[in-house]
Ligand SMILES: Nc1ncnc2c1ncn2[C@@H]1O[C@H](COP(=O)(O)OP(=O)(O)OP(=O)(O)O)[C@@H](O)[C@H]1O
C-alpha cells in the first residue's frame with residue numbers, strides 16, 4: 001500500500017525543471033529566516049498559553065535541545081548543535097509512540113530530554129498534568145519514578161557487582177514502593193512477570209545472556225510502577241530470535257500494567273508491530289507524526305516514504321519499489337537551510353532550499369512538514 005502511494009506521488013509530482021538561477025533571486029534567505037523565526041516564536045508563545053491536553057499523559061510542545069560544541073576561552077558558546085528542534089506531540093495513557101529516523105537524528109536526545117536527564121533549551125514538557133520543564137531535581141524525585149527508561153545495551157546498564165535481587169530491590173527501597181518486609185516478595189513477583197526464574201535472585205548480571213539481562217533491565221524500570229517507559233532501541237543489541245520474545249514481553253506488560261511507551265527504534269517492522277502512533281525524525285525535527293494506520297497507509301513526507309520503501313515485503317515475489325536516498329545525512333551542527341531534507345529529497349524544488357516548511361495537521365492527528373503538501 002505504502003509503495004503504491006509512493007508511486008502515485010512520484011507521478012503526481014515530477015521534479016520541476018531547474019530554473020534555480022532565476023528563482024534564487026526571489027529568495028532573500030536572511031529575510032526568510034527572520035520571518036520563519038518570528039512566526040515560530042509567536043507560535044511557541046501562543047501554544048504555551050493553551051491549556052494542557054486533559055487526555056494526554058505526555059505533551060511535548062516545541063521541545064528544543066542543543067549542545068554547545070565550540071566555546072571561546074571565556075566560555076561563550078560559539079557554535080551549538082541542535083539535536084532536537086521544535087518537536088511537538090501528545091501521547092495518551094496506554095499508547096505506544098514509535099520514534100523512527102536515521103542514526104543521529106536526535107531520538108535518544110529527545111527521550112533523555114523528556115526525562116530531564118538533559119536540560120532542555122526551549123519548549124515545554126507536560127507530564128501527567130504538570131509542566132515539568134523547569135522542575136528542579138528535588139521536584140523531579142516524585143516524578144522520576146513515574147517515568148523510566150530502558151536502554152539499548154543491557155550489558156553496560158546493569159551494575160556488575162550487585163545480584164539481580166539487589167538491583168531490583170534498590171529502587172523499590174529508595175522510592176518506598178512497598179513496606180521493607182514485603183520488598184523481596186514484591187521483587188520475586190516482578191521477576192516472574194518479566195520471565196525471570198526466582199533462583200536468579202541471588203545471581204549476578206554476568207551470568208546471564210543479553211535477552212535475560214534486558215528482562216532484568218525491564219524489571220528494574222517497572223519496579224517503581226512507572227506510567228511512562230522510554231524504550232531506547234531495547235532490542236537492537238539482541239539476537240533476532242530473542243528480539244521477538246522481548247517485544248512480546250513489553251507488549252504483555254503494557255497491557256497488564258497499563259503502561260505508556262515511547263519506543264525508539266531503527267527497525268520499522270518492530271515499530272509497526274508495537275506502535276499506535278509514529279513520529280518520524282530527520283536532523284532533529286519531527287517531519288511527520290500520526291496514527292500508525294495513517295502513517296503506513298498514507299505517508300505524506302518524502303522522507304517517510306523513503307524509509308517505508310525500504311521495509312522488505314513478506315512476499316519475496318512482490319517487486320519492491322525502493323526509494324533510495326542519495327547523499328550523506330548532513331551534519332546537525334550545520335544543517336541545510338530551508339527544508340533540512342532538501343539535499344536528499346528527490347522532489348526538492350527551489351523553495352525547499354530557502355524556506356522551512358511549516359509543520360501542519362493534514363488530517364485529524366496527522367502532521368507533516370513539506371512544501372509539496
Ligand atoms: N552530549 C552531547 N554533546 C554533543 N552532541 C551530542 C551529545 N549527545 C548527542 N549529541 C549529538 O546529537 C545528535 C543526536 O544524537 P542522538 O544520540 O540523540 O541520535 P539518535 O537518533 O539517538 O542516534 P542513534 O540512532 O545512532 O542512536 C548527534 O549528532 C549527536 O552527535
Ligand code: SF4
Nearest residue numbers: 339342345352370371
Ligand atoms: S519541503 Fe523538503 S521534503 Fe518537501 S519536497 Fe521540499 S525538500 Fe522534499
Ligand SMILES: [Mg+2]
Nearest residue numbers: 107108109232
Ligand atoms: Mg540513539
